[in-house]
Amino acid sequence: MTVMTDSATTVADSRPTRRRKPLGTRAYKVFRVVALILVVLFLLAPLFWMLLASLKTNVDIYDTGKAFVFSPTFENYANVLQRNNYFVFIVNSFWVAFVSTALSIVLGVPAAYAMSRFSMHRSALVVLMARVIPGVSLLVPWYYVFSNLRMVGKFEVLILSHMFVALPLIVYIMMSYFDSLPLELEESAEVDGLTPIGAFRLITLPLAVSGIATAGILSFIFSWNNFMFALVLSGAKTKTLPVAIFDFVSYASIDWGGLMAAATVVTIPIMIIALFTQKYIVSGLTAGATKG
Amino acid sequence: MSVMNPPRSARTRRAGGPAGAGGSFSAWANRHRKWLFAAPAMIFVGVLIIFPLAWTVYLSLTDSQGSVRAATEFVGLKNYLTVLGDMERFWPAVGRTLAFTGVALAFEVMLGMGVALLLWRPFRGEKWVRVAILLPLVATPVAVGMMWRLIFDPNIGFVNQLLGMVGIPPQPWLSGQDTALGTTIFMDVWQWTPMVVLILLAGLTSLSDEPDEAARVDGANAFQRFFYITLPLMMPTVIVAILLRGIDALKTFDILYATKGKGGGSFHEVETLNVYAYGLSFDYNQYGLSSAVLILFFMIIIGSMWLLTMRKKAVSK
Numbered sequence: 001m002t003v004m005t006d007s008a009t010t011v012a013d014s015r016p017t018r019r020r021k022p023l024g025t026r027a028y029k030v031f032r033v034v035a036l037i038l039v040v041l042f043l044l045a046p047l048f049w050m051l052l053a054s055l056k057t058n059v060d061i062y063d064t065g066k067a068f069v070f071s072p073t074f075e076n077y078a079n080v081l082q083r084n085n086y087f088v089f090i091v092n093s094f095w096v097a098f099v100s101t102a103l104s105i106v107l108g109v110p111a112a113y114a115m116s117r118f119s120m121h122r123s124a125l126v127v128l129m130a131r132v133i134p135g136v137s138l139l140v141p142w143y144y145v146f147s148n149l150r151m152v153g154k155f156e157v158l159i160l161s162h163m164f165v166a167l168p169l170i171v172y173i174m175m176s177y178f179d180s181l182p183l184e185l186e187e188s189a190e191v192d193g194l195t196p197i198g199a200f201r202l203i204t205l206p207l208a209v210s211g212i213a214t215a216g217i218l219s220f221i222f223s224w225n226n227f228m229f230a231l232v233l234s235g236a237k238t239k240t241l242p243v244a245i246f247d248f249v250s251y252a253s254i255d256w257g258g259l260m261a262a263a264t265v266v267t268i269p270i271m272i273i274a275l276f277t278q279k280y281i282v283s284g285l286t287a288g289a290t291k292g
Numbered sequence: 293m294s295v296m297n298p299p300r301s302a303r304t305r306r307a308g309g310p311a312g313a314g315g316s317f318s319a320w321a322n323r324h325r326k327w328l329f330a331a332p333a334m335i336f337v338g339v340l341i342i343f344p345l346a347w348t349v350y351l352s353l354t355d356s357q358g359s360v361r362a363a364t365e366f367v368g369l370k371n372y373l374t375v376l377g378d379m380e381r382f383w384p385a386v387g388r389t390l391a392f393t394g395v396a397l398a399f400e401v402m403l404g405m406g407v408a409l410l411l412w413r414p415f416r417g418e419k420w421v422r423v424a425i426l427l428p429l430v431a432t433p434v435a436v437g438m439m440w441r442l443i444f445d446p447n448i449g450f451v452n453q454l455l456g457m458v459g460i461p462p463q464p465w466l467s468g469q470d471t472a473l474g475t476t477i478f479m480d481v482w483q484w485t486p487m488v489v490l491i492l493l494a495g496l497t498s499l500s501d502e503p504d505e506a507a508r509v510d511g512a513n514a515f516q517r518f519f520y521i522t523l524p525l526m527m528p529t530v531i532v533a534i535l536l537r538g539i540d541a542l543k544t545f546d547i548l549y550a551t552k553g554k555g556g557g558s559f560h561e562v563e564t565l566n567v568y569a570y571g572l573s574f575d576y577n578q579y580g581l582s583s584a585v586l587i588l589f590f591m592i593i594i595g596s597m598w599l600l601t602m603r604k605k606a607v608s609k
């Protein structure tokens with residue numbers, strides 16, 4: 001959208017001493033501010049609407065005159081948390097996301113290290129295949145095997161299936177991270193008498209902490225948000241939040257206030273995590289994107 | 293992931309030397325660390341993919357239905373012929389999958405490029421815009437689907453209220469047979485344009501300023517500089533963004549199932565291949581048929597990825 005800049009004025013503006021390029025004409029500046037405000041509104045308004053509706057009674061939700069002016073109530077939240085047992089689902093979601101992320105880090109970080117250092121492209125491709133395959137094609141065989149083992153509805157199976165999402169993500173992010181770490185430190189550590197594994201453990205791993213944090217946070221988010229695997233493989237006791245929300249609408253008429261409260265309860269924890277770890281999430285999502 | 297220096301591996305492999313200090317197990321572990329490190333993850337993924345995938349291929353050749361445990365008969369390519377001749381569910385689902393992915397990606401890449409360019413140079417309040425970009429991206433898709441259900445509700449939804457203010461009659465959105473797919477595409481664009489923005493912004497920031505500066509000195513206007521300098525340089529990153537987003541868009545399930553339920557609505561108006569295959573497997577227990585659909589679906593995904601990778605190689609040269 002730099003199209004608005006007029007060439008003549010831009011050239012005139014740019015003095016050789018200035019390092020940063022001039023932003024262009026006043027018209028472009030105004031356009032940019034307006035455009036950015038519109039973008040922010042477009043992205044945040046729906047979430048804000050969801051939050052508002054979660055604080056309304058169903059009568060107020062149906063009253064279009066009370067779109068923004070109403071007396072807020074926390075009744076929907078009380079209902080969702082107490083009557084519908086959402087505390088249990090929150091704990092389930094957290095547990096599944098946490099354990100599957102932790103196990104995927106234990107398996108994935110050394111694997112990514114080996115694949116990066118030894119250029120194991122084909123092996124990396126096998127792990128990354130997991131990101132490409134449609135989940136449904138794995139669910140039928142999994143369901144068969146796990147129901148024969150009487151394990152469907154148990155945490156183990158759910159965690160296993162979520163690791164399947166988390167592991168490729170962690171390997172992918174950590175590979176591009178290890179690629180960018182200089183090898184010299186490890187080499188000098190080995191010259192100083194450390195074994196290669198020792199050098200990995202004492203030198204590389206501490207340096208990779210921020211990479212591991214990135215991969216771990218993203219994998220936690222993906223696991224928290226995962227719907228399809230839990231829809232098939234979770235049971236009454238292991239139901240995660242996305243499935244619980246989905247069940248909310250299977251009843252005859254939709255309790256909009258409750259549904260929006262439930263939707264808010266699912267998204268708020270993950271958004272808070274995202275706000276505090278913004279830098280990591282951005283670097284994880286764009287990992288490997290700008291390389292050749 | 294593809295670029296690595298060969299000298300690196302050569303030098304580390306030799307470094308097994310000083311391992312003698314830690315006894316024979318340690319020496320062995322250090323010598324074989326390549327596979328010691330990589331094998332657990334690969335075995336995990338291998339067992340969970342290769343076996344199920346082989347099974348899916350096998351199931352697609354049988355008449356398995358009802359219960360996966362029920363006796364099945366080998367029927368050869370019959371399921372594939374049934375599916376490929378199915379003009380009512382399969383081909384429309386293929387069309388919807390490609391339309392959903394194509395239209396959503398087109399909007400996401402164009403809007404994403406626009407927003408990335410707006411964010412490219414530093415400005416005051418940048419932090420807040422970045423937060424706004426991050427939030428849709430991390431929101432749980434099922435919850436997002438429910439949120440849009442309320443906003444697009446024909447009677448009480450905010451969108452129709454807004455339209456009413458400017459005199460446009462209420463639209464059916466998700467409940468309309470012709471408007472449902474478009475509405476779900478809109479939802480996808482809302483949630484995933486930020487992802488494209490982040491990827492393209494990372495690309496823009498890593499560009500060297502020099503070509504742009506040189507063109508500016510030569511008198512090129514901003515429009516020309518974007519189309520003749522920035523865009524060609526950004527093409528590899530654009531294709532990476534399309535690749536990453538495309539894989540997920542083809543497989544979109546959560547928002548479709550959350551907003552329209554089984555079978556993609558009563559007229560299958562948002563039934564994509566993934567929703568169709570899921571329904572065949574878990575709502576109707578037609579395992580043989582669904583496996584055939586899945587294998588074909590998988591081939592479509594691999595095919596489109598291959599085409600994009602070829603394209604990327606062409607533009608990277």
